[in-house]
Amino acid sequence: MVLIEIRWHGRGGQGVVTGSNLLARASIIEGNYAQHFPEFGPERAGAPVRSYTRISDEPIDIHCGIYEPDIVVIIDPVMSKTPEDYAYGLKKGGDLVLNLSPDNSEKVAKWARENGYRLHVVDARKISLEETGGREIYNVPMLSALLRVKKLASLETLEKVLAERFSGKVLEMNLKLSRRCYEEVKTIVG
Amino acid sequence: MSAKKIVEPVIKGQFTYKDLPIAAMIPVPATSLEYKTGVWRTRQPKIDYGKCIKCLLCWVFCPDAAIKRLEDDSVNVDYEYCKGCGVCETVCPVKAISMEEV
Amino acid sequence: MARQAQERIAIMGDEAIALAVKQSNVDVIAAYPITPQTIIVERLSEYVANGELDAAFIQAESEHSALSICVGASLAGARVFTSTASQGLALMHEIVYATSSMRVPMVMAIANRSLNAPLNIHCEHGDVMPERDSGWVHLFATNVQEAYDLTFIAFKLSEHPDVQLPVSVNLDAFILTHSVEPLTPISDEDASKFLPPRQPLYSIDFDSPATFGTMALPDTYMEFKYQLKEAAEKAGQVYPEVAGEYARISGRRYWYFNSYMADDADAVVLVLGSTYGTLKVAARRLREGGLKVGVVGLTMFRPFPEKQLVELLKNAKSLIVMDRAYSYGGLGGPLYMEVLAMLYRNGLRIPVMNVVYGLGGRDFRLDEAEAVLKIALDGARRGRFDEHVRWWGVRA
Numbered sequence: 001m002v003l004i005e006i007r008w009h010g011r012g013g014q015g016v017v018t019g020s021n022l023l024a025r026a027s028i029i030e031g032n033y034a035q036h037f038p039e040f041g042p043e044r045a046g047a048p049v050r051s052y053t054r055i056s057d058e059p060i061d062i063h064c065g066i067y068e069p070d071i072v073v074i075i076d077p078v079m080s081k082t083p084e085d086y087a088y089g090l091k092k093g094g095d096l097v098l099n100l101s102p103d104n105s106e107k108v109a110k111w112a113r114e115n116g117y118r119l120h121v122v123d124a125r126k127i128s129l130e131e132t133g134g135r136e137i138y139n140v141p142m143l144s145a146l147l148r149v150k151k152l153a154s155l156e157t158l159e160k161v162l163a164e165r166f167s168g169k170v171l172e173m174n175l176k177l178s179r180r181c182y183e184e185v186k187t188i189v190g
Numbered sequence: 191m192s193a194k195k196i197v198e199p200v201i202k203g204q205f206t207y208k209d210l211p212i213a214a215m216i217p218v219p220a221t222s223l224e225y226k227t228g229v230w231r232t233r234q235p236k237i238d239y240g241k242c243i244k245c246l247l248c249w250v251f252c253p254d255a256a257i258k259r260l261e262d263d264s265v266n267v268d269y270e271y272c273k274g275c276g277v278c279e280t281v282c283p284v285k286a287i288s289m290e291e292v
Numbered sequence: 293m294a295r296q297a298q299e300r301i302a303i304m305g306d307e308a309i310a311l312a313v314k315q316s317n318v319d320v321i322a323a324y325p326i327t328p329q330t331i332i333v334e335r336l337s338e339y340v341a342n343g344e345l346d347a348a349f350i351q352a353e354s355e356h357s358a359l360s361i362c363v364g365a366s367l368a369g370a371r372v373f374t375s376t377a378s379q380g381l382a383l384m385h386e387i388v389y390a391t392s393s394m395r396v397p398m399v400m401a402i403a404n405r406s407l408n409a410p411l412n413i414h415c416e417h418g419d420v421m422p423e424r425d426s427g428w429v430h431l432f433a434t435n436v437q438e439a440y441d442l443t444f445i446a447f448k449l450s451e452h453p454d455v456q457l458p459v460s461v462n463l464d465a466f467i468l469t470h471s472v473e474p475l476t477p478i479s480d481e482d483a484s485k486f487l488p489p490r491q492p493l494y495s496i497d498f499d500s501p502a503t504f505g506t507m508a509l510p511d512t513y514m515e516f517k518y519q520l521k522e523a524a525e526k527a528g529q530v531y532p533e534v535a536g537e538y539a540r541i542s543g544r545r546y547w548y549f550n551s552y553m554a555d556d557a558d559a560v561v562l563v564l565g566s567t568y569g570t571l572k573v574a575a576r577r578l579r580e581g582g583l584k585v586g587v588v589g590l591t592m593f594r595p596f597p598e599k600q601l602v603e604l605l606k607n608a609k610s611l612i613v614m615d616r617a618y619s620y621g622g623l624g625g626p627l628y629m630e631v632l633a634m635l636y637r638n639g640l641r642i643p644v645m646n647v648v649y650g651l652g653g654r655d656f657r658l659d660e661a662e663a664v665l666k667i668a669l670d671g672a673r674r675g676r677f678d679e680h681v682r683w684w685g686v687r688a
Binding site: 021024025027028029031033034035036037038040059060061062063064065067 | 300301302304413414434435464466467468470471472473474566567568569570572573655656657658661
């Protein structure tokens with residue numbers, strides 16, 4: 001049994017829960033077993049929030065939080081600058097996916113190397129600002145980057161899941177962003 | 191199920207839980223016909239037909255529908271159900287009804 | 293949205309319940325929104341608004357009214373569903389008893405959430421426990437698939453001529469209500485076959501008037517309550533037949549409980565709800581190390597499956613009962629007290645301990661599940677536990 005545990009970090013309002021939710025849906029569509037669950041507290045925009053995804057080739061019985069994830073995804077660009085605050089419990093050799101410019105990731109890369117983590121970055125903030133004329137949409141773009149580096153599901157499946165969830169302009173925007181992030185994500189520490 | 195069949199065992203105290211309708215529902219109408227409430231009476235109305243003007247006020251006001259209206263609008267008392275409350279005596283405008291000891 | 297049978301979809305627990313209710317062809321849904329069941333009634337109202345479900349959706353002004361509306365609708369012959377949690381269920385309390393005592397079939401999903409105070413929206417079974425003695429059938433799901441399947445079984449059981457009782461389907465707040473998991477739905481055709489239009493045994497009928505909810509005085513009251521007792525026990529007797537019929541269309545067989553290697557286990561842990569899965573994973577690990585542990589997750593809490601549990605536990609050397617609720621000032625959690633009584637009156641003198649855990653949604657981790665199983669094993673080896681009740685992880 002292969003079990004991959006992913007913990008998502010971001011801020012209330014950024015769609016952390018939706019990102020994790022869509023990953024589980026994409027994974028199940030591709031024939032895997034998956035589980036997504038949010039961590040709800042007092043729901044305040046801007047406060048750090050977490051969400052969880054499990055993916056496996058066998059039915060998933062476990063129903064508790066993820067404390068030693070294989071992958072940590074931080075979708076907020078400011079939180080991405082200090083991943084040491086959020087990567088607690090990340091397994092040695094685990095993957096970090098950050099919303100960070102590859103040109104500006106030296107400090108984080110050094111820290112990741114020292115801790116034995118693999119590091120993948122994409123400047124989802126810049127891409128979103130460019131493509132949407134000023135909006136900051138991070139969850140679907142970061143999910144797309146994650147799918148690329150960890151091959152958890154195909155871009156086509158993600159697009160199918162997005163089409164189930166969104167429509168019209170929002171769908172268009174998310175498709176555009178996810179395609180660019182899928183192309184532009186870079187593995188800094190392999 | 192007839193009203194009699196439901197009510198009789200309860201009145202007689204000869205039943206088990208299986209004999210009672212489900213959940214205290216009353217599955218047929220007018221089961222109260224089986225309760226002869228006339229036995230509650232300590233006084234009973236007597237009609238003086240010489241004074242009665244057939245106004246039917248007693249028939250309207252009787253809370254137990256124990257005043258029977260006949261073809262010619264005269265009335266009589268159904269003593270099986272009359273509880274002897276005396277409302278008919280009170281409403282009669284010509285004092286044609288009087289309550290007497292049973 | 294006609295789905296192909298046996299196709300696996302991704303769905304949230306609340307959505308899965310709504311889908312099952314839709315496929316059950318309900319006639320009336322009356323509810324009042326409360327976290328974390330809100331999504332159930334939101335989806336149902338969408339189904340009705342979109343014309344996908346031909347039912348009356350009534351948003352009541354309170355849960356008390358919602359359940360009252362359901363009682364009236366069910367007495368009129370409708371197939372009825374409602375859903376609530378926590379304070380909402382507490383506000384229904386009076387009508388909860390009227391529903392079972394008036395023998396009104398319906399299904400209610402309960403998204404088990406803690407009761408005030410302090411204010412908390414997370415998982416606990418303390419909301420349904422006050423309804424334990426009401427005569428309702430209480431079923432507990434351990435995952436999203438079970439929440440979906442048990443909803444169909446609940447309708448069938450509720451409307452069974454020998455039962456005629458309301459049934460609750462309990463699912464853990466957030467852990468199941470807001471989790472996305474894979475689900476293999478049954479087809480609409482199979483659903484309709486399993487649940488044809490309701491044939492009420494009795495209902496409000498203007499051509500044949502009847503009186504419902506009458507008064508009963510001391511001369512008959514106990515007999516009516518005895519009818520309720522018999523019906524509640526009957527629900528347990530016909531449950532395998534109903535679950536068996538569901539197994540034939542779905543391929544998924546339900547029993548009074550889920551059990552993992554409990555038959556030959558020295559130490560068994562008994563629990564309600566989603567924690568069963570976590571314990572099962574922990575038990576699998578310990579079994580790999582040769583430790584004889586087993587886990588039981590009760591699916592049916594009311595009526596209590598005494599005979600079947602005694603049969604399952606008769607060779608166990610120790611037992612830990614886990615409660616996500618507590619009887620303050622009592623001997624322990626409600627499940628623990630029930631099991632103690634069951635063991636005593638069946639002559640099973642095995643050491644038992646109560647672990648009270650996860651109140652207000654406190655997470656119960658895999659390593660903690662392993663620890664509880666090891667404590668159970670230790671109790672089996674020593675033939676005793678050192679304490680009756682442990683509040684797991686509390687900073688005392």
